[in-house]
Amino acid sequence: MIGLVDGNNFFVSCERVFNRKLVGRPVAVLSNNDGCCVSRSNEFKALGIPMGTPYFQLKSREASGELSFCSSNYELYGDMSRRIVSILREEAVDVEQYSIDEAFITPPSPEALENIEEETSPSLSSTPRSPYLAYGRRLRSKILRWVGIPCGVGFATTKTLAKLANHMAKKQPDGVFLMPDDPTEILAGLPTGEVWGVGRRLPAKLRAERIITAQQLRDAPDATIRAIGGVTLLRTAMELRGIPCCEEKDYNAAPDTVSCSRSFGTPATTLDALEESMASFAAQAATKLRRHGLLASCCNIYAQVFASGGGGDLVGRTVAFPTPTDATNEMLRAFRPEIAALFTPGLRYRKTGVIFFGLEKPGTPRQMDLFDSQSLDTNSRSPSPLYKAVDALNARYGKGKIFSAAEGIGPRSWQMKRSKLSKRPTTRWDELLTVR
Amino acid sequence: MSTKAKVSGSVVAGFPSPAEQYLEPPLDLNELLVKRPAATYFVRVEGDSMSGAGISDGDLLVVDRSLRPANGDVIIASVDGEFTVKTLRLGNGERGMGNGKRRMGNGAEIRLEPANPKYPVITLKQGQELDYFGKVTACIHLFADKR
Numbered sequence: 079m080i081g082l083v084d085g086n087n088f089f090v091s092c093e094r095v096f097n098r099k100l101v102g103r104p105v106a107v108l109s110n111n112d113g114c115c116v117s118r119s120n121e122f123k124a125l126g127i128p129m130g131t132p133y134f135q136l137k138s139r140e141a142s143g144e145l146s147f148c149s150s151n152y153e154l155y156g157d158m159s160r161r162i163v164s165i166l167r168e169e170a171v172d173v174e175q176y177s178i179d180e181a182f183i184t185p186p187s188p189e190a191l192e193n194i195e196e197e198t199s200p201s202l203s204s205t206p207r208s209p210y211l212a213y214g215r216r217l218r219s220k221i222l223r224w225v226g227i228p229c230g231v232g233f234a235t236t237k238t239l240a241k242l243a244n245h246m247a248k249k250q251p252d253g254v255f256l257m258p259d260d261p262t263e264i265l266a267g268l269p270t271g272e273v274w275g276v277g278r279r280l281p282a283k284l285r286a287e288r289i290i291t292a293q294q295l296r297d298a299p300d301a302t303i304r305a306i307g308g309v310t311l312l313r314t315a316m317e318l319r320g321i322p323c324c325e326e327k328d329y330n331a332a333p334d335t336v337s338c339s340r341s342f343g344t345p346a347t348t349l350d351a352l353e354e355s356m357a358s359f360a361a362q363a364a365t366k367l368r369r370h371g372l373l374a375s376c377c378n379i380y381a382q383v384f385a386s387g388g389g390g391d392l393v394g395r396t397v398a399f400p401t402p403t404d405a406t407n408e409m410l411r412a413f414r415p416e417i418a419a420l421f422t423p424g425l426r427y428r429k430t431g432v433i434f435f436g437l438e439k440p441g442t443p444r445q446m447d448l449f450d451s452q453s454l455d456t457n458s459r460s461p462s463p464l465y466k467a468v469d470a471l472n473a474r475y476g477k478g479k480i481f482s483a484a485e486g487i488g489p490r491s492w493q494m495k496r497s498k499l500s501k502r503p504t505t506r507w508d509e510l511l512t513v514r
Numbered sequence: 515m516s517t518k519a520k521v522s523g524s525v526v527a528g529f530p531s532p533a534e535q536y537l538e539p540p541l542d543l544n545e546l547l548v549k550r551p552a553a554t555y556f557v558r559v560e561g562d563s564m565s566g567a568g569i570s571d572g573d574l575l576v577v578d579r580s581l582r583p584a585n586g587d588v589i590i591a592s593v594d595g596e597f598t599v600k601t602l603r604l605g606n607g608e609r610g611m612g613n614g615k616r617r618m619g620n621g622a623e624i625r626l627e628p629a630n631p632k633y634p635v636i637t638l639k640q641g642q643e644l645d646y647f648g649k650v651t652a653c654i655h656l657f658a659d660k661r
Binding site: 165 | 557
């Protein structure tokens with residue numbers, strides 16, 4: 079049995095734990111740069127405002143007091159997510175966190191659950207008798223009580239079915255749903271677009287083959303399914319048939335690339351803004367790189383020109399480092415001279431980004447460069463002690479306490495716009511919730 | 515691999531420490547103050563409404579959401595959208611909250627009592643629910659450099 083636990087309207091629910099004025103109101107959390115709605119309260123959904131609606135279209139309804147908005151506060155959501163996962167780790171045999179607000183769990187065996195149920199609630203009355211349902215309700219109520227986030231819990235025999243069970247759980251008064259042994263009836267009521275992994279493009283192609291519901295996808299001939307969506311879609315169909323074939327993602331595997339990019343709060347028009355933002359994103363990506371214990375041999379730097387209605391030309395450049403490194407200063411030294419070539423005066427830039435690739439573990443054998451003095455230095459391909467210290471200081475005294483001057487010391491006009499940002503009451507001592 | 519005598523400690527020269535066999539991990543305040551990290555939140559006190567209970571302006575409170583509140587507990591609750599720290603007083607047979615319930619109501623009298631005569635007692639209106647955040651389990655008072 080596989081369970082999927084996910085936080086209902088997760089970002090909005092996190093905001094509501096610390097801001098009770100938002101309870102019962104139509105609230106949405108906005109994407110980066112306060113662009114569009116990415117998480118909506120039930121009251122907000124009930125007004126028929128779709129996911130992804132641009133904020134500027136709704137500003138007048140905010141001014142009139144009808145709607146409320148929050149900028150995305152990832153520091154807060156990340157901490158709340160960590161709390162939920164730590165509870166799941168206590169209660170489940172295995173936990174695989176899938177995203178910030180979703181985790182697959184392996185529940186204890188039905189026999190083990192039977193015992194727990196007897197101890198905690200001897201007389202559960204009219205509700206259906208399944209140890210999994212009782213377990214799901216218990217998880218849900220514990221997370222709600224301990225963390226303050228309402229969750230949905232779905233159980234089924236495969237991950238894809240568990241996803242659908244979770245979808246059904248949202249419609250249950252107790253927020254828990256167990257996929258029946260024969261899910262035909264339920265699958266017949268769900269369009270293929272609701273199935274995990276089908277995506278937005280495939281339903282149209284499937285419709286052409288008269289495959290409209292999840293049940294029809296499950297029962298379609300393998301050859302038809304392969305022709306439409308390849309082996310990936312066939313795997314999805316197998317999962318709908320109750321045959322587990324989703325591979326567990328290895329979250330500890332070393333990444334192939336490490337990157338950081340952001341859209342600007344307001345389009346950038348100066349070379350300084352490009353240089354500072356790239357230095358800052360490189361510093362953030364390098365911190366990630368060091369956390370993985372990896373060195374990078376090259377980087378790709380790019381900028382996107384602003385174009386109304388999205389899109390916009392990308393300009394970029396690949397720069398190889400003299401030797402693989404994880405030291406931010408060496409990286410900056412290598413790529414900063416290249417930035418000027420990407421900049422055209424008069425153009426407005428929407429975003430920049432830095433991608434590190436050619437990642438390797440320290441000490442990987444490699445042909446030395448005859449003309450590079452650093453290759454002879456035995457330390458040149460080991461983790462930088464300087465940046466180990468920088469990371470430790472920033473972890474202790476707060477992100478960004480120590481940074482490269484290349485990131486700029488003045489106001490960062492290119493920084494993300496978060497005009498309606500709530501406090502970070504679980505990760506910053508100076509932003510705690512106050513009580514009177 | 516050859517069999518070797520187990521070497522303990524890292525004393526290179528001189529006498530081994532007589533305390534070595536008695537070495538224990540140092541005391542950790544988290545162990546004392548944060549029993550359930552997933553359910554524990556810190557909040558900052560503003561004002562002197564609880565001064566009689568040893569809670570002063572600027573103090574840090576440790577709040578455990580997992581604990582069900584009972585009569586006489588110091589709790590954090592939200593009243594009209596604002597968080598407050600007060601002593602919970604329950605009347606008319608309401609003893610505490612049932613399993614998993616965050617709110618209580620149904621006719622019982624609920625009062626939130628300050629510990630300072632300058633402040634009024636908050637009595638929830640008939641049918642008004644208590645919006646409970648968590649139970650205060652400790653108060654940390656730093657003598658200087660509060661923020």
